Amino acid sequence: MYYSKRFFILLLTAFAGLAAATDTLAQSQTIASGQAATSGNFPKKLLLHKTFNFLEVIDESAVVRKEVKQNAVLRSLAQQYAGRAERALSSCQDATCYASALKWSDQEIASVTKELNSLYIKNKRFKKAVTKALQAESYHLKYKGEIDSTTIRKAWEDTALGLNHILDVYVGGTGARYPAIDSISFNTTDPEFLALLQQELQQNIHAQEALFYKLPLQAALGALELNGRDEAARYEPLQDGYNRKPYEASKRTVWNKYAYSMILVLGHGPEDPATALDEGGAHYCEVAAKMYKEGVAPFIVVSGGNVHPYKTPFNEAEEMKKYLVTNLGVPDEAVFIEPHARHTTTNLRNISRMIYSFNMPDQKPVLTLTNSDHSQHTLTISDRCMRELGYLPFRDMKKISDETNAFFPVPEALRVNPYEPLDP
Structure with missing residues (x-):
């Protein structure tokens, strides 16, 4: 019964102050740390x-x-x-x-x-x-x-x-x-x-x-x-803040040692405004941590913005990284955040963007990780991508297991989506 144990851990983390986490995750800039802009500070x-x-x-x-x-x-x-x-x-x-x-x-x-x-x-x-x-x-x-x-x-x-x-x-x-x-x-x-x-x-x-x-x-x-x-501007520039250490580590990575460039944990936004991290998200962080320690990929990337519920102060990617680093012992330099995606379509698109922006190999697949229903949806998401983005932000999506798929990035993912100003 991992849920009861995890619930206890999450409660302790919440009462300890989720925003503090550890010194290694401390942020110094308002936008880079993901805080909402205040009056006179709109980016x-x-x-x-x-x-x-x-x-x-x-x-x-x-x-x-x-x-x-x-x-x-x-x-x-x-x-x-x-x-x-x-x-x-x-x-x-x-x-x-x-x-x-x-x-x-x-x-x-x-x-x-x-x-x-x-x-x-x-x-x-x-x-x-x-x-x-x-x-x-x-x-x-x-x-x-x-x-x-x-x-x-x-x-x-x-x-x-x-x-x-x-x-x-x-x-x-x-x-x-x-x-x-x-x-x-x-x-x-x-x-x-x-x-x-x-x-x-x-x-x-x-x-x-x-x-x-x-x-x-x-x-x-x-x-x-x-x-x-101002959600689209939070955490920018992405290679700083929470991503500074993994970004520097990526420059030294021997990519041919790994089957995948990243293990992508898709966001699971809680609907309770007082909940920072959904239990499903925590569970798949645990699965990703195990896969990382087994050498499946050199990095974990957690993806999800300030989405559920409406105007939540909690960022899915930020909270998942905190959990991976502070609770599961994954090194800070092994976990990227993608803190802007609001939907599965943009989870995939934004990871493609990061790979090109961070000069990572685009000929190595990304492994997605989520529950079996979400994984199946991801496998069949092409029509929705065409409706909402106007193009496919990936290529060669295929099923690996009930909870994992693999895809390759495409440079067209860099194209702005005019109908998504909170994550263009």
């Missing part, structure tokens, strides 16, 4: 980089930014958008009205696409600068091909859809893919929320530049800030 730059990196590329290239700013059609779109925002301030009586006013229309998205493609084809300075910038950001991997006008179209459309989705969910209160965990924090008719929206919008209108994306970007990031939704 907009990090969220820009992770969620709207295409706009960051424009911002940071002087040539690209200048050409975009000088384009007459794009300047006109910026003015039209600002005028629509001004009218919303004087006429909107609820948040859904603001969301409708601030979203890009299909026609506007198409107009931006046309102008960016025209700049790419006809303007040699723009083409050279934007190609160099996108290559540096590995857009040829994200969109499976060389940098060209199609890459720019896809990157812009993903960006526009992402901006619109944030406004739908975190201003208008509609469209959350999983409302139980990802929905708005306010009633859309709440006078306090409306006042905050108005204040944010007024500040942004007065500070706007003649860049077509600035005001909608500020509106979307402001909506995330008002809702306290």
Whole structure:
């Protein structure tokens, strides 16, 4: 009866202070340690980089930014958008009205696409600068091909859809893919929320530049800030904090000694707001620890964000690492955390991303570990990945046992998901 023993261990851990764990796991930075941002400390730059990196590329290239700013059609779109925002301030009586006013229309998205493609084809300075910038950001991997006008179209459309989705969910209160965990924090008719929206919008209108994306970007990031939704930025950069020691160890690893690169423990989020670590998650940590000590893989990676229940302060990956290191004796340098995934689709995607970001071998499979039902779901998850991500974030998934599967990473996993701002 391992559950009764584990329950006793978990109780002792909780009363001892789960956040402290051990000195080896102590964190020094707010975002790197996974704490929610406080007032005045919202990580907009990090969220820009992770969620709207295409706009960051424009911002940071002087040539690209200048050409975009000088384009007459794009300047006109910026003015039209600002005028629509001004009218919303004087006429909107609820948040859904603001969301409708601030979203890009299909026609506007198409107009931006046309102008960016025209700049790419006809303007040699723009083409050279934007190609160099996108290559540096590995857009040829994200969109499976060389940098060209199609890459720019896809990157812009993903960006526009992402901006619109944030406004739908975190201003208008509609469209959350999983409302139980990802929905708005306010009633859309709440006078306090409306006042905050108005204040944010007024500040942004007065500070706007003649860049077509600035005001909608500020509106979307402001909506995330008002809702306290900084999950995507927590624990960044991933190679620091909890992952610093395993990341350094990975550089010295002799990979051909192992059958798998990692043992991936999928998250098991508790529904009780007072529970830090689900018993199922603890059990599979124990199984993973045994497999690690048997030499199945050089690393364990625990995956899961701040997911269940709604706005939980506990991070699944963080709590599983604490349990592995402090209770099960697995070395700190052998356990990675992947602290952002909110679903099985992104468990798999984010591990693929880590392998490429951390320069691990992509020709060695990852072993997944979870209960038999979840394992079977993982084995048949391709259709859901296509619906929710638009691509498969892995290749050659196959069953190893009732509780384990194996897959190989793919570089397309680096592509941002515009409908998942809490884990893009």
